[in-house]
Amino acid sequence: MKMKNNSIKKIIAIIIVVFAYQSCTDDFIEREPEYSIDSENYFNSEADYQNGLIACYDLLQSTYVNVLLGEIASDNTLCGGGDANDVIGFQQVDDMIHTEINSNIRDVWNWMYAGVSRTNYLLEFQDKTDFEGREIIVAEARFLRAYYYFELVKWFGPVPVKETRFNLGDETIIPRSPVEDVYALIESDLIYASNTLSYTAPQLGRATKGSAQALLGKAYLYQDKFSEASVVLEDLIQNGPYDLVSDYDTIFEEEGENSIESVFEVQYTDVQGASFDCLQCSEGNVAVGFSGVRNYSGSLFTSGFSFNVPTQETVDQFEEGDLRKDVAILDIESWATETGASYGTGYEHTGYFNRKYLPRKRSENAAGDLNLTNPNNYRAIRFADVLLMAAEAFNRGGINDAKAQQYLNRVRDRAFGDTDHQISATGSSLTDAISQERRVELVGEGHRFFDLVRTGQGSEIDGFTTGKNELFPIPLEEIQFSNGNWLQNDGY
Numbered sequence: 001m002k003m004k005n006n007s008i009k010k011i012i013a014i015i016i017v018v019f020a021y022q023s024c025t026d027d028f029i030e031r032e033p034e035y036s037i038d039s040e041n042y043f044n045s046e047a048d049y050q051n052g053l054i055a056c057y058d059l060l061q062s063t064y065v066n067v068l069l070g071e072i073a074s075d076n077t078l079c080g081g082g083d084a085n086d087v088i089g090f091q092q093v094d095d096m097i098h099t100e101i102n103s104n105i106r107d108v109w110n111w112m113y114a115g116v117s118r119t120n121y122l123l124e125f126q127d128k129t130d131f132e133g134r135e136i137i138v139a140e141a142r143f144l145r146a147y148y149y150f151e152l153v154k155w156f157g158p159v160p161v162k163e164t165r166f167n168l169g170d171e172t173i174i175p176r177s178p179v180e181d182v183y184a185l186i187e188s189d190l191i192y193a194s195n196t197l198s199y200t201a202p203q204l205g206r207a208t209k210g211s212a213q214a215l216l217g218k219a220y221l222y223q224d225k226f227s228e229a230s231v232v233l234e235d236l237i238q239n240g241p242y243d244l245v246s247d248y249d250t251i252f253e254e255e256g257e258n259s260i261e262s263v264f265e266v267q268y269t270d271v272q273g274a275s276f277d278c279l280q281c282s283e284g285n286v287a288v289g290f291s292g293v294r295n296y297s298g299s300l301f302t303s304g305f306s307f308n309v310p311t312q313e314t315v316d317q318f319e320e321g322d323l324r325k326d327v328a329i330l331d332i333e334s335w336a337t338e339t340g341a342s343y344g345t346g347y348e349h350t351g352y353f354n355r356k357y358l359p360r361k362r363s364e365n366a367a368g369d370l371n372l373t374n375p376n377n378y379r380a381i382r383f384a385d386v387l388l389m390a391a392e393a394f395n396r397g398g399i400n401d402a403k404a405q406q407y408l409n410r411v412r413d414r415a416f417g418d419t420d421h422q423i424s425a426t427g428s429s430l431t432d433a434i435s436q437e438r439r440v441e442l443v444g445e446g447h448r449f450f451d452l453v454r455t456g457q458g459s460e461i462d463g464f465t466t467g468k469n470e471l472f473p474i475p476l477e478e479i480q481f482s483n484g485n486w487l488q489n490d491g492y
Contacts, residue, residue, distance in 0.1 A: 043125040049137050052122040056144045057206075059115035060266045062280035064287040065107050066151055067378060067446035069093055071308055071354070074448035075461045076439075078348040080309040082294075086347060090307065093472075096463030100473040100492050108155055109475050111280050115148035117166055124164045139196035143207040143215070146189035150219060153182040154450055157471040157489060161185055171482045183223055190216035194232075199241050204258060204267070210240045211264040214381045214389075221389055222454050226397025233390035236263075237407070242383040244414050249327050252356040257377045263386060266378040270366040274373055284373030285357070292359040292371070293332060298341025301330075302359045304371060306346030310443070315352055317440050324415050328443050330355035354444040384411050384441050392434050401426045408434055411441055465491060 042048055072079050072094050079094035081087055089104030098105060119141045126138045152159045158176040160166075163185070166174075193212035201208045213236040220229035236242075243260050250256040258265055274282030292304015310329055318325040330353040332343055359374045366373060387407040395404035408430075409422040423433045438451055449461070458464045468491025479488055 043122075043128045045129060046131045046133070049122070049129070049131075049134065052118075053137050053140060056115065056118045056122060056141050059111060059118060059148070059280070060144075061268065061283060061285075062107070062111040062114075063151065063266060063380075064285055064378070065104060065111070065279075066155075068287040068290060068308055069104055069108065070446040070449050071444060073461070074452065075311075076314045076443055076448045077308045077310050077354070078350065080307045080346050080348045080350075081305060083347045086305075087307070096461065096465065096469055098473070100476040100479065100488060102473070102475075105155075105472050106475040106477070107280070108151070108472070109478065112148045112151045112155075113166075114280075116145060116152070119145035119148065120163060121165050133202075135196055136202065139193045139212075140207045142189035143193040143197070143212050146186045146193070146212075146215060146219075149182055149186050149189075150215065153179055153186070154222065154454075155472050156474060158182070160486075171478070172485050174485075176486050180223075183219055186219050187216065190219065205265065207264065210236055210242060211381065213240070214263045214386050217386070217389055217393070218381070221393060222450075224396075226393045226399065229393035230390060230397060230399050233386060233393060234403075236386060237390060242386070244383055244387075244410065246414070248324055248414060251379070251382075252327065252376075254360070254375075261383045262379055263381040263383055266380050268375050268377055270362045270370070270373040270375040272367060272373065274368045276369070276372070279372065282368075282372045284368075285376045285378060286372050286374075287378075288357045288359050288374035288376045289371030291354045291357050293330075293343045293353055294346045295344030296341065297343070298336070299339050300360060301341075302361060302370070304359050306344075306349070306353075308354055308444075309346075309348060309350045310352040310354060311350055312352070314443060317436070317443075319416075319421070321421070322415050322440065323417055324440060326355075328356055328440075329353070330358060356444045379445065382442075382445075384414075385438075385447070387411055388434060388438050388441065392431075392438075395427075395430050395434060401430055404430060404434065408437055411437060415441070467491065 043052065069090060071077055072090055079090045081090065084091060087104065089098070089102045092098040092102060093104070122141045123138065123145070126134070149161070158178055159182060160171070160174045161177040161182055162170065162174060190212045193207065194209050194216060197207065197209040197212060199209050213232050217229045217233040217236065220232065241260070242263055245251060245256065245259050245261045251259070251261060268283065268285040270284050272283035274284060279286050289304045290307040292306070293301060294304065294306035296303040315325070315329055331351060332353060333351055335341060336343060357376055359371070360376065362370060362375065387410055391404040391407040394400045405423060412421050412423065413419050415421070423430065425433055435451070435455065439448060442448070452458050452460055453470045458470055459466055471489045473489050473492035474486060479486055
């Protein structure tokens with residue numbers, strides 16, 4: 001991950017040598033490493049650990065596919081693109097006809113396990129060399145391992161778990177751990193991280209106590225552990241340094257990056273080029289280029305591939321007077337009339353685009369394929385999300401509906417710029433209001449599919465088969481490599 005401003009710098013040569021087994025074909029296990037360095041000869045200094053930590057962060061850049069594909073899988077958007085065969089894996093997920101042979105789902109598996117493998121490598125040798133601040137590096141690595149495992153468990157359910165490096169042959173003997181065991185490790189890592197880190201990161205873009213608390217609360221919420229979620233999220237809200245920015249319009253512009261609302265943010269840059277030969281190698285946000293307006297020419301934005309297009313039904317979810325609508329959704333016809341911009345239309349054109357993550361004008365130092373090197377950071381966890389998660393925990397856990405209303409209305413007050421649209425409902429009506437608020441507040445940010453699934457509402461998605469599509473299939477290659485050790489998810 002490329003850090004910005006005064007943040008840590010990516011030292012590519014070190015990363016390639018130390019983590020050679022994690023190449024552009026990073027997998028659950030690297031099967032044919034060209035070379036590697038003996039671990040006993042590394043991690044001898046603070047610099048070694050810092051470089052190892054950079055490699056652990058680096059795989060966050062590839063989570064662009066999780067966000068993009070997760071949004072396409074939901075009822076928020078259609079796949080779009082150039083035609084019905086443009087990125088066929090995306091098209092299949094959109095139509096809920098994906099199978100165990102899907103290169104884009106395989107990317108999620110491969111790249112998240114690459115992140116797990118890198119964090120495990122560092123943590124395996126966490127005690128080899130002592131120096132001041134080592135515990136901070138260990139805590140950040142544990143946060144990152146939890147982040148990668150959380151992505152894996154929410155996409156695939158039971159997954160193989162190991163706390164040291166995966167070795168060739170492990171796939172034939174290590175079982176897919178039950179979901180509760182995966183979450184147990186995630187919780188352990190995040191509790192350690194939240195107890196060790198402070199609210200101030202050593203450098204911009206690194207995990208903090210708040211990042212760990214927020215992800216821990218989210219992990220609890222995904223397991224319906226409402227009491228535990230309410231406690232950790234309440235502590236974060238009351239004691240953390242975060243707040244809602246006053247102007248929603250600024251959140252997704254450059255000036256809104258790493259703001260007081262950002263609890264954890266994946267850093268991207270456009271000054272290191274990339275190509276389609278290795279999308280996870282891009283230091284830019286690939287999802288942004290994919291979501292851009294096709295053949296666009298005009299002010300503010302640049303052209304893209306017209307994937308992930310919001311539907312009219314999604315646009316209609318916004319209430320009259322909701323200031324978020326024009327920030328979240330670009331009505332391209334109205335925009336063209338207003339600004340004189342021109343554009344083309346792609347497959348499944350709806351007239352709408354995900355304005356939060358459209359490609360903006362790039363810096364003069366932008367390099368490589370500009371569709372792949374967008375500098376837009378991904379706001380992985382925003383404070384608004386924390387407030388709504390807390391509201392859900394207090395309400396669905398039957399703990400305190402008044403507190404749930406307070407946090408829900410804090411989000412709505414900003415959305416409308418007044419206090420005239422507050423919610424006073426309780427019980428199941430309040431549950432529905434919180435769910436609806438999550439949809440409009442977080443639209444385009446990759447959360448909707450998983451929100452529907454975890455609350456038992458997946459059937460609201462066209463083509464969704466209950467008992468099957470709650471999870472994605474384990475890639476066929478992994479099933480084959482396991483030699484019968486792993487069974488495929490139901491329905492695939």
